[in-house]
Amino acid sequence: MYIPDSQSSQAKVLPTMYDLPSEDPEEAGLPDEYHRWQAQLLCDSCLPSNYPADRVFSASDLNLYYDSNHLNWYKRPDWYLVVGVSRFYQDRDLRQSYVIWDEVVSPLIAIEFLSPSTEDEDLGLTESEPNKPPTKWQVYEKILKIPYYFVFSKYNNQLRVFRLIGNRYREQLLTGSRFWIPEIQLSLGLWEGAFLQNQRLWLRWYDINGNLIPTPEEFERQRAQLESQRAEFERQQAEIERQQAESESQRAESERQRAEFERQRAESESQRAESESRRANQLADRLRAMGINPDEL
Structure with missing residues (x-):
């Protein structure tokens, strides 16, 4: 399990998933079809052999709250995976959001699907502004310390992977358009084929023998x-x-x-x-x- 550095203990009662929504009503727009379909494909086939199915949680565009000192600060990864936690919140409810101080366990993997409006932030090219929330890259790398961060562009079909080494993301080389993740005994890589009758390159999971899941x-x-x-x-x-x-x-x-x-x-x-x-x-x-x-x- 991947647990972030504990924040300063507080006596106050912090909000839980029930108090923090999954969507901001003031935030315009929803993911396009590609974002939804690619996320669905990742969710449907992410089956780590070394974790029970009920101890694997994956989400797409679900608010991820990361700072108990700033309760309204969140990021919304295009897709992320957490292992070692219940599939359901408190073993019974579907999650409305993922609240890190409530869940304790950080994601193992975050994936962003590049778009022109978010590309610079997704690639860590933007700087945080004073008195503003940190950038997505800073949250993933410095606060949540997510071990694996993948970035995929549907425009040029380029997959890039960054691995947390020490306290910094280092870009990794892909072997045969795939990257092995030992913690879940799976590889993430490219696959050309039809999903929902749409033929293109997709991100797909592969098992330890290189077979498509x-x-x-x-x-x-x-x-x-x-x-x-x-x-x-x-x-x-x-x-x-x-x-x-x-x-x-x-x-x-x-x-x-x-x-x-x-x-x-x-x-x-x-x-x-x-x-x-x-x-x-x-x-x-x-x-x-x-x-x-x-x-x-």
Whole structure:
């Protein structure tokens, strides 16, 4: 679990998720379709093998409150992952926001999908203003100390990853367009394919063997394909067995016909021998009637 540095203890009662909303009514605009679909794809297939499913929480555009001294300060990552916490708030409720002093555990991963209006801040190129909240980069790096920060641009399909080393983000090299995260036994990388009928490069999760982790829909489709293949295999096996049974029946019929032929041939031979014997006896009788002994011939 990733726990931020504890802030100064306070006697006052701090607000919880129930007190801090997930959206600011004065903030205009909602994520575009790409942001929603990419976040959905990440959520649907993030299945760390070393954590139970109910101890993995991921969110998209859910307010992340990080400073108990400034209760209205928050960031809203395009996507983030927290492991080692309950999937539900206090094991029962869907979260309205993620309040770090209430949850205690910081995200392991934050991901931003670049857009022209936020690119500079996402890449740490903007400076915080006096008496204003810190920048997104500062919050992720210095306050929450999120170990892995990914930035992806849908405009040039560039994926960049920054890893917290010491107290600073250091950009990392990707291996085969993927980056291995040992804490969750998964890689995050690029995948070209169709999701919700849209063909493009997407961010996807890969398992320890480099296999793409399917979404529930993909899993069901693969299962249906396997069931179809199994049914086809069983049909082919049944057809082979039917043909084998038919071949056995034909062989048995051929054996029966051969045996019948042999019986008829033997009967014919017996009848011929009997006929030859009668003719010989008749000839012998005629010879005797003529006064000739056939045995002396």
